[in-house]
Amino acid sequence: MDDYVTYQAAGADTGKVEIALQRIVQLCKGTFDFRDSIGKPAIPIGHFSGVIDIGDGRAMAVKTDGVGTKVFIAQEMEKYDTVGIDCVAMNVNDILCVGALPISMVDYIAVQEPDPALLESIVEGVVEGCRQAGVTLSGGEIAIMPEMIRGPRENRGFDLVGMGVGIVSKDKIITGDTIEEGDKILGLVSSGIHSNGMTLARKAILGKFGVDEYVDELGRTVGEELLEPTNIYVSEIREMLDSGLDLRSLAHITGDGFLNLRRVSRDCGFKIDNLPKTPQIFELIRKHGPVSAAEMYQVYNMGVGFCIVLPADEVDSAMQIAEKHGKGCYEIGSTFKDPEKTVILEEPRLRSAGSQFVEY
Structure with missing residues (x-):
């Protein structure tokens, strides 16, 4: 076993993340009393998406995720018009898991250098993902951070993150609480x-x-x-x-x-x-x-x-x-x-x- 390569050895220590999450979840729960009606969580933390009450028997699923170091592959291939599909997928697929209909996305792109062609190509991918998912791209943010963002190709470093929302009736939220033996x-x-x-x-x-x-x-x-x-x-x-x-x-x-x-x-x-x-x-x-x-x-x-x-x-x-x-x-x-x-x-x-x- 010692000869095997692991995720941790490759640089992604998920064990430390689990330790951090135990405390972070408690901090999040401390905010639940900040809202007593609309905006109050409808299900506990730990499911694939957060779900909040929006009144009239409805709830909103909220999710944020990115594409990780897949952006490095895009840079090495000099192909930037598909990772946006991944960004949408990572969010809308999680929104589905609570029974919600994904309806809209926003994106956040952090770049080493603000190259217009690069940015356009990235967003073309996001738009294609939105088309496949049937959601709108209703806004976003571009951050220029040359000291922080790096990559395998000079001046092509970027990070891509999205946030998606979906709608579900409160009585249709899926949490796995109705699973039966033999399903x-x-x-x-x-x-x-x-x-x-x-x-x-x-x-x-x-x-x-x-x-x-x-x-x-x-x-x-x-x-x-x-x-x-x-x-x-x-x-x-x-x-x-x-x-x-x-x-x-x-x-x-x-x-x-x-x-x-x-x-x-x-x-x-x-x-x-x-x-x-x-x-x-x-x-x-x-x-x-x-x-x-x-x-x-x-x-x-x-x-x-x-x-x-x-x-x-x-x-x-x-x-x-x-x-x-x-x-x-x-x-x-x-x-x-x-x-x-x-x-x-x-x-x-x-x-x-x-x-x-x-x-x-």
């Missing part, structure tokens, strides 16, 4: 690495392959594969909800992988026993890191970008809707009673232990 888990396929674990991916493979190097297993260059935009799941999930399907839990599989299934209110476990074939990019990272199976599954989506928990008799209807919208969909597992909220991956024989996977 089925569906997995919607990812487009690849999406926007998480890029620091580990760069550590594992970019020392061995150049971004412009064609790799037979991928069928394209490493850079093209890493830059593939994150799937946006709005259209299929909204149709499932609008059609009356009983979606009991929704999970965006990002950082922490399938451990994200545990972000539910119900005391239940998740047994995953039928995963789709793992995309080649993950095999490349695992092999050339090398990276352990446990680390891979707690950092990456491993081919499943979004999970749905629903009753067994609604599986076929949900799968038909997903396929109608061009998304591969698999029945990957089921739920069971478990106060520990254990996630079991039958292959490669991993189970959750706190905030990580261990072999069993």
